[in-house]
Amino acid sequence: MNQIADILKLAREAQQQQVDAVLATVVRTEGSAYRRAGAMMLICEDGRSVGMISGGCLEPHIIKRAFWLTRDGANVQVTKRVTTSNMLKMVMCERAYQKRVLTLIEVVIIRAQDNKYDEQDIDLDELNFGLGCNGRVHVLFERLATAMSLLNVISQVGSLSSQRQLICSTIHFNTQHNPNSELQIGVRLNLNNYIKSGKLTAIDANNSDKVVSNASSTVIHAIESLSDISFSIKMLSTLSKMTMTMTIPTEWLIQRLQPQIRLLICGAGNDVMPLVTMAKMQDWHVTVVDSRAQYATQRRFPQADSVMVLALDDSDTLLKLSKNAAIALMSHSLSQDRARLGVLLEHANHYKYLGQLGPRYRTERLIEEISTRLTNPASLNLGIKKLHYPIGYKLGGDGPEALALGIMAQVNAVVHNQNLSTENSDTHLSNTNFTTLFSTHIDSIETTATSARAAINLS
Structure with missing residues (x-):
């Protein structure tokens, strides 16, 4: 089985055994990173885990902190690796925003002589494994009770013989940190339903579509724009560049789910x-x-x-x-x-x-x-x-x-509509039933498409 299938299997077992778990999902990457947006990892409170969100350098630290990070709800962590000539320890810098279930954790590599941080809980061998990407990774953490909405949808889509595709979006970060925002971290919207019926629905934990009532015109405008983008994905094979500007400072992860090959x-x-x-x-x-x-x-x-x-x-x-x-x-x-x-x-x-x-x-x-x-x-x-x-x-x-x-x-x-004729292409093949199309920053989107199914990297 691939990692998605393994995650689904462990999630089902955890549910049956009443073992709590946390789903970690890469929602955005900046610079070089081992895994792209959409990579997932499931961590159980009894020590079991499956999946990878990096080459091995982030997982030990994420496993240790996953349950603490989600003690109040969905959470986004930003992990940054900086290459230096004297990398000796990792620092967790926390910034909390009041009245908002959000914690940003920035992991930075610093030099040993900078002693203003606590060195406890740092394993140098563990730290040095996999370093060198010099990139930044944004990870969404959710408890299993919340994440099962997505996992159930993935499981259902994977069993569809008709090969239909369901497109949904995860709102993972609000750059204004507005405590009154309608768009909370971890909310998943069914874009297919909006395209078909014009109804804005959120996929809840019971795997049913719940109508989002009284949504503001600003939110509707954002969803309409996202729906237009996702609906036009099939045209990306002939599109070299797409730029869009909006006024809503919100970051989205758009995911297209498809059945297994x-x-x-x-x-x-x-x-x-x-x-x-x-x-x-x-x-x-x-x-x-x-x-x-x-x-x-x-x-x-x-x-x-x-x-x-x-x-x-x-x-x-x-x-x-x-x-x-x-x-x-x-x-x-x-x-x-x-x-x-x-x-x-x-x-x-x-x-x-x-x-x-x-x-x-x-x-x-x-x-x-x-x-x-x-x-x-x-x-x-x-x-x-x-x-x-x-x-x-x-x-x-x-x-x-x-x-x-x-x-x-x-x-x-x-x-997956990949063109492999170009040497040294940075296109990443995907062979799972879970595919990330692109991660967008709504106030300034500039994406480059290499093919209809290629991952679209933010500039």
């Missing part, structure tokens, strides 16, 4: 086994089909979610299984590949990815055979453009494991 593998040979294993490590939903009953058995693929014997003429089931899925044709059988490919090429808008195993000339011969049997060969054109053959990236190495790694990388890039 569904991988359909047509073929049940031995070289499919590593692909199934790697896909399940990423928490993908995996289905293996083959027309040969002796190969398509659950015993051969115990990690797969489903293993089916699928007849070559069963086009209806093939289309049902391939809806919004990534498809890998790996049967090593001309008759199987011809039958599957013929159906799928004519339904190019049905799936997210299609890859064919085998040399290029073999696939081209299959396409030619398929087209000669059609009255309208042009119907294959879109499917052919969408087809990846030979399947997978050539990353080096040999054998089924290297093939599986190349397929995983290509599927992940295509599903």
Whole structure:
């Protein structure tokens, strides 16, 4: 499982065992940081924890202070790492704002001779592990009772076979520290509901949408702007820069939640086994089909979610299984590949990815055979453009494991609309069912989009 799945599992266990926990979420980063906005970590009061919000340098200190930081409610911590030639200790500087459930903790690396801070609770080996990013990380802390609203939504979205996406926003920091603000830290708004119905709703702890009544025109204006941004995400692949100015000094984290990637593998040979294993490590939903009953058995693929014997003429089931899925044709059988490919090429808008195993000339011969049997060969054109053959990236190495790694990388890039043609790109791939689109500062937004699914970094 990936970290999101692990967090959901531990959260459920903590609830059942009546063990309190704190969810830590990175809501903004400045400069270099190991994890981007959206990274999460769950800390239980009995000592269990899962997830990472840094490379390991912040977690020990966060675990020690998570429950104290959330003693009065949701909390934002700003962690700053400054590279110096003589880094020996970490200082926690607290600034509290009256009448507001907010505490800013700024962690700074200082020199040893500056002795005006207490050195207790500092482990130098622990401190030096992972240092060097020279960035700042903003982390939102919430008790489990509050955070379960988001976790429940993630769990629900992850189980949607229709591949619908839910967009919600977390209000994590008000720069004016206004105690009377309608927008409190940790409030999550369902932007999809606003786009569809015009109703401003907050996702409460019971995982139901609660209408936010008497919201001011200023708040409505902010939500409308955020909704417009999130609704226009699909256009970011052709957008190089987006700038917006507003008067509300509030920072938002906009999150797009999507179901897990569904991988359909047509073929049940031995070289499919590593692909199934790697896909399940990423928490993908995996289905293996083959027309040969002796190969398509659950015993051969115990990690797969489903293993089916699928007849070559069963086009209806093939289309049902391939809806919004990534498809890998790996049967090593001309008759199987011809039958599957013929159906799928004519339904190019049905799936997210299609890859064919085998040399290029073999696939081209299959396409030619398929087209000669059609009255309208042009119907294959879109499917052919969408087809990846030979399947997978050539990353080096040999054998089924290297093939599986190349397929995983290509599927992940295509599903997330990543363009990997540019060398030394700073684009970060995401392969979970939780994706942060961008973190915005409402009074001055300037974001740069590298692709439709790339993380958008604040300037």
